[in-house]
Structures are given as structure tokens and as C-alpha cells.
Amino acid sequence: MSSKDLIITLPHPYLREKSRKVSTITDEVRKIIADMKAATLDWEANRPHEVGVALAAIQINQPYKIIAIRNNFDNKKDKTFSVFINPQIIKADGDASEDFEGCLSVKDIYGKVPRFSKVRMKALNESGQSVRVRAEGFLARVIQHEVDHLNGRLFVDYIKGQPDAFYKLAEDGKLISMDYEAVKKADLFR
Numbered sequence: 337m338s339s340k341d342l343i344i345t346l347p348h349p350y351l352r353e354k355s356r357k358v359s360t361i362t363d364e365v366r367k368i369i370a371d372m373k374a375a376t377l378d379w380e381a382n383r384p385h386e387v388g389v390a391l392a393a394i395q396i397n398q399p400y401k402i403i404a405i406r407n408n409f410d411n412k413k414d415k416t417f418s419v420f421i422n423p424q425i426i427k428a429d430g431d432a433s434e435d436f437e438g439c440l441s442v443k444d445i446y447g448k449v450p451r452f453s454k455v456r457m458k459a460l461n462e463s464g465q466s467v468r469v470r471a472e473g474f475l476a477r478v479i480q481h482e483v484d485h486l487n488g489r490l491f492v493d494y495i496k497g498q499p500d501a502f503y504k505l506a507e508d509g510k511l512i513s514m515d516y517e518a519v520k521k522a523d524l525f526r
Contacts, residue, residue, distance in 0.1 A: 342375045342396040345441045346490065347523040355394050355401045355486040358421050361464045365400070365421075368393055369462060372404045373417050379440050380412070385509030387412055388440065390478050392485035395441045403482040409474060420459035420467070425483055430454035430472070436503065436511060437481060437491045445522060446503040446511055447495045451477045492524045 344350060358365055375396050376388035389409055393402040401422045408414035430453030438446045455476045457469045471479050481491060495501035499516035506512050 342371055343379060343391075343440050344395060344397050345443050346492075348397075348441075350394060350397055350399065351441055351485070351490060352488045353394065353399055354488050355392070355399045358400050358402060358460075361421065361460070361462070365402070366462070368396070368398045368400060369402060369404065369419050371396055371398075372402065372419075373415075376404065376406075376417075376440065377415055385505060386438070390482050391440060392482050394485055394488075401486050403479075403486070405475075405478055405482065409478075419462045420457065420469075421461070421464075423457050423459035423479070423483055423486070425455050425457050425479065427456040428452040428454070428476075428480070430476075435474075435477060437477065438505075439481070439491055441485075442490060442492060442524060443522075444504055445492070445514065445519065445524070446505065447491055448501045448503070449491045449494045451480050455479050457483070490524075496525050 372391045376391045380386055380388035390405040393400045403423055404417040404419050407416045407418055432450045432452055434448045434450050436446050437449045453476060454472050457479055459467055461467050502514040502519045503511040504514045
């Protein structure tokens with residue numbers, strides 16, 4: 337089984353579960369983190385128009401509060417990640433704006449989702465040290481998306497019932513509107 341096969345997709349029920357706090361950073365936790373990074377990179381390997389931006393541990397069927405976020409979203413050759421253990425958004429503010437989101441666990445469907453433009457997050461890094469992150473723009477969106485995963489929430493939950501909010505990727509890499517009947521058949525919602 338390749339690393340990308342580790343990624344679970346909707347309607348898998350574990351994606352709707354709340355993740356557990358990591359109490360100690362063990363070899364098992366380090367293995368989960370390595371698997372998360374590998375799965376993200378494998379997922380994007382044959383996708384010329386997409387970048388694996390981030391992943392939550394639950395997306396590889398591991399119910400722990402761990403997220404891995406790509407360090408450079410604009411450079412697919414940069415395969416490094418920052419890891420956040422037990423992340424908590426301690427403040428979200430700024431104007432809420434809509435932008436496109438996709439998810440490695442929501443196969444081939446994208447949506448225009450509202451998110452806060454700024455967040456502050458606290459977490460532990462891979463060494464167990466406390467870190468704080470201030471994020472704006474796309475990084476703030478990514479953090480909100482990944483922390484939602486830890487609470488059993490996915491981006492499609494924000495736009496359920498909004499037929500004009502769903503998109504798919506065309507062969508040329510552009511997003512095009514998706515037929516809402518096809519969205520409903522995809523079994524994305526609780």
C-alpha cells in the first residue's frame with residue numbers, strides 16, 4: 337500500500353469523529369507524522385494542478401490532534417512541513433471572506449468557503465515545545481480548515497445546501513461549477 341492509500345475520504349465515518357489530545361510525543365506519534373507527510377506528497381505526485389497543502393492525522397485514520405502544514409504553498413519542490421500537535425485557535429478575527437478550498441479527504445470536489453482572515457494558534461511542535469502562530473490570508477484559512485478536521489468538521493459542512501458553492505477541477509486546472517445533484521450523490525454530508 338502506498339502512502340497516498342492511507343488517506344481516507346468521505347463518507348468514511350472517522351472523518352466525523354473528534355480527535356484525541358496527544359499526551360506524549362512517542363515513536364508512534366513520530367511515525368504518524370512521517371506517514372502524514374508522505375501521504376500528502378504521494379497524493380500530489382500525479383496532480384499537476386494541485387498541491388498537498390496540509391493534512392490532519394484523522395485523514396490517515398489516526399484520531400490524534402496533529403496537523404502538518406506545508407512550509408511553502410507556492411513551491412511544489414519544497415517538500416517541508418511544519419507540524420502542530422494539539423493545536424488550538426485562540427483567536428479568529430478579521431473580515432470573513434470566501435475563497436476556494438479543497439480537501440484530500442473530499443475527492444475531486446472544491447467549494448467556496450467563508451473563513452476569518454486572521455487567526456492566532458497555539459500548539460506544540462514536533463519536539464514538544466510550545467509554539468504560537470499568527471496567520472493571515474491563505475495560511476489562516478489552512479489552519480482553520482485543519483483544526484476543523486480535529487473536531488470532525490469538513491469544509492463541505494459550511495456550504496451544504498448552497499448549490500452555487502461547489503466546483504470541480506477541469507483538465508486544464510481551472511475550477512468549474514459542479515452540478516449540485518452530483519454533489520448530493522457523493523455522500524458528503526452528515
